[in-house]
Each structure stands twice: as C-alpha cells, then as structure tokens.
C-alpha cells in the first residue's frame with residue numbers, strides 16, 4: 157500500500173474549500189494534516205466545516221515533520237513570501253497560480269527551491285484533466301493534421317455587474333472580488349489555457365500583447381486603489397510555429413472556447429475549467445456547399461465529440477467543482493515518490509508566470525516580448541498515451 161504524503165494548506169479562503177473537497181479523490185496518496193490562515197475567523201470556519209486541525213501559526217505548520225507538501229492557497233500577493241517560508245522550512249510547495257507576481261519573483265522562488273533541493277510546482281492543473289489530455293492526444297495523433305493557430309477565449313462576463321456578493325464557498329468565504337479586480341483577470345485565468353498550449357506546442361517564444369482597464373470603477377464595497385487591466389489580448393508564437401491568440405476579460409460575455417485549428421480540421425473545448433468537457437472535432441469545409449453551410453450554420457453537420465481518453469474520474473454534483481484541484485498535488489506527490497520530475501514543475505511554472513505577465517503588463521517588456529524561460533517537454537498522463 158502507498159504511504160500517504162502529508163499535506164497542509166496555507167490560506168483558508170474561497171478556493172481552499174475546493175481543494176479540501178477534492179483531496180479525498182486521492183485518499184491513497186495524500187493526507188491533509190491541517191491548515192492555517194492568518195485570519196483566525198477564516199481558519200476556524202474552515203477547520204470547523206471540514207473537521208480538520210488548525211495550526212496555531214505558520215511556524216507551527218512548517219515545523220510539523222508530518223507535512224511534506226505545503227499547498228499555498230493564499231491570495232497572489234502572498235504567494236512569494238509563503239512559498240519562500242515553506243521552502244526555507246524544508247517543505248515541497250504546490251502553489252496556487254500565479255507562482256508569483258513578476259517573472260523575477262518567480263525565478264527567485266525557483267532558485268530557492270533548487271538551492272534547497274525541494275520541489276516547487278504550481279496550479280492550474282487542468283492540463284492533467286481528462287478533457288485537456290483528450291485534446292492533447294487528438295493533436296498528437298494528427299486528428300486535425302498540422303496545428304497552425306489557436307483561438308482561446310477566457311471572457312468571464314461582466315463580473316462587477318454579477319451578484320458575486322452572494323458567491324460563498326462551502327465554509328462560507330465570499331468570492332474575493334476586491335483581490336480579483338486588483339490582481340486582474342489575466343493573472344487569475346490565463347494559466348488555464350497557457351499550460352495546455354505550452355505543453356502541446358512547446359515553449360512560447362514571442363508575445364505581442366495589449367491590455368486595458370475598460371471599467372475602472374467596479375462598484376466594489378471598498379474603492380479599488382490599483383485596479384488591474386480587465387481586458388487583454390495577446391499573440392503568442394510557440395517554438396513549434398503554432399500561433400495562439402489568447403483573450404482574457406471580465407467585460408465580454410462568458411466564453412471559454414478553446415479552438416485548435418489545423419490543416420485538416422478544428423478541435424474545440426468549450427470549458428477548460430471542466431475536466432469532463434467534451435472535445436469536438438470539425439473537418440475543414442472545402443466545397444462550395446460546405447463553405448455556404450459554414451457561413452450560414454457554422455459548419456457541415458454537427459462537430460463530433462471525440463472519445464475521452466478515459467472516463468472523467470470525478471462526477472461533480474450541482475455546485476461542486478468541475479476541476480479536481482488536488483490533482484496537481486497528487487501529481488507532485490507521485491513525482492516525489494518516484495523521484496521523477498513533476499509535470500507542473502518550477503521551470504514550467506516560471507514560464508507560465510512570465511508569459512502571463514507579458515499578457516497583462518505588455519508595457520513592462522520590449523515589443524514583441526522575447527520569452528526568456530523554457531522547460532523540458534512534458535509527458536502526457538500515463539493513461540492518455
């Protein structure tokens with residue numbers, strides 16, 4: 157039997173509940189030893205709801221020899237200090253995204269992990285989901301011939317007009333609107349497609365981006381001192397020659413379509429946040445009638461769903477997460493056990509952080525921005541080869 161690896165969560169906010177919900181999916185592999193939040197009311201609510209142990213301080217959590225992996229689920233401004241403290245205490249770290257707020261900060265974290273001979277991995281982990289693995293396998297198997305172009309939308313609707321004040325996590329934490337608007341939707345969301353695209357098409361080499369703050373007054377309860385861009389669009393050129401246009405906004409209507417366009421057709425997933433999202437394929441419209449139908453109806457016949465590489469491992473009920481947030485931690489734990497690199501390792505996380513910063517803050521880089529970081533090719537999941 158596999159000995160479970162001890163995990164502790166730092167940051168008991170909105171998303172910590174989703175992590176806790178997903179951890180039992182990996183019961184054999186991971187054991188939650190406890191949690192800490194510097195806000196004692198939040199910590200108490202989390203631990204009471206889930207029946208978990210509350211550490212009295214970050215130092216106490218980091219001093220627990222049963223904890224091998226620290227899950228950093230703090231808000232992004234606290235990612236770097238908490239990750240550094242955990243590495244300094246000799247813990248492996250799985251960080252929520254973005255790994256850090258700047259490329260340089262991300263590189264410093266990676267250097268510290270290497271100096272300490274510890275693993276550093278980062279969310280998002282939807283690349284490890286059934287839907288993403290099915291898409292990737294279809295690309296590898298030539299389902300659309302040579303891939304050329306990607307259109308990825310991460311438009312989340314007008315969040316500031318939505319009733320987000322009523323969005324509560326399982327232990328009662330409100331969705332952190334203030335923080336999300338200050339961090340920016342690109343920092344918050346781009347990773348969900350960048351991880352897929354970088355894994356499939358190789359490191360990004362050049363980024364040409366534009367971002368803007370379109371709605372400065374988000375009508376938050378407290379004013380936003382530094383609202384981040386709420387719209388970005390970037391063109392990413394990959395090593396292998398594929399070009400991707402990635403759009404992020406909390407302005408345009410909800411649309412999370414990811415389309416990979418090849419010489420022989422297009423693959424599409426409508427929701428990269430859903431591990432069970434079908435992957436559909438549509439062929440290229442060639443003849444006159446087919447092109448007419450594409451103009452009028454969007455294509456000849458329905459786009460065909462491809463068989464999933466395996467049935468989705470999670471079956472969420474209404475209101476439950478559609479992503480297994482703990483799969484990245486389980487992947488890290490398996491990598492530690494097997495002494496192999498983890499698929500979401502520090503090089504990959506630095507690369508995603510760098511490209512994300514280029515998308516959200518293009519003015520910080522030359523134009524086009526040349527991506528410095530790279531990563532070793534990532535292996536598909538064993539069950540998706």
Ligand SMILES: NC(=O)c1ccc[n+]([C@@H]2O[C@H](COP(=O)([O-])OP(=O)(O)OC[C@H]3O[C@@H](n4cnc5c(N)ncnc54)[C@H](O)[C@@H]3O)[C@@H](O)[C@H]2O)c1
Nearest residue numbers: 167168169170171193194195229230231232234252253332
């Ligand atoms: N909200 C979402 O829908 C969502 C979804 C996926 C991922 N994420 C990511 O998860 C992370 C957390 O997001 P959230 O929505 O849960 O934020 P949140 O603001 O609700 O929770 C963050 C928690 O971290 C705690 N914290 C901050 N610094 C700390 C420190 N030094 N020590 C201990 N506790 C500390 C805060 O008190 C707070 O309770 C972010 O990186 C975010 O990008 C959020």
